[in-house]
Amino acid sequence: QQNSYEEQDIIEKGGNYGWRRKEGSKCFDYQAPDNHPATCDEEGLIDPIIEYANCTAQPSGCKGISNTGGYVYRGANADWNGKYIFGDWSKSFASMDGQIFIGTEADDGTWSMEVANVANMDGKTPYILAFAQDAEGEVYALTSITTGPNGTLDTIYKIVPAN
Incomplete structure (x- = not known):
């Protein structure tokens, strides 16, 4: 079980992202999943563009426990054009703390990530279930205040700039 890091990849046809040999950009030993060897066979493997610590195994500085892929923004806010909006289900199984x-x-091809400043969610961000994108390129977060879709406990938020 790979459980220490979450990752985002740019998918290439036929690409090998290291399953079972690597976890994110780290070497991985499936027989000792919490201990990452210093070296491994990395021949032909593609590293993620973004990775972060999983809160279950790496609580210090962690960002979540289950990466939720998103969309490249192509909407009306020109400052966000080409940015990748994604999230994480929650930082905890016990309570909602979506990200x-x-x-x-x-310019050099490396990626960075920042936690979005979320307004209008009344406290902690709900569980992030998925993302969607409309025909105009705007991105939406599909959320729930419980661990999964459940009647009226779910909300769709349009992601917009704070100003």
Whole structure:
């Protein structure tokens, strides 16, 4: 079980992202999943563009426990054009603490991520179930205040700039 890091990849046809040999950009030993060897066979493997610590195994500085892929923004806010909006289900199984992130590619091809400043969610961010994108390129977070879709406990939020 790979459980220490969450990752985002840019998918290439036929690409090998290291399952069972690597976890994120770290070498991985499936027989000792919490101990990452210093070296491994990395031949032909593609590292993620973004990775972060999983709160169950790496609580210090962690960002979540289950990565939720998103969309490249192509909406009306020109400052976000080309940024990758994604999230994490929650930082905890015990209570909702979803995360929304904005990934940005630098001129040199490296990526960074920042935690989005979320308004209008009345406290902690709900569990992040999925993301959606409309025909105009706007991105939406599909959320729940319980661990999964459940009647009227779910809400769809449009992701917009704070100003």
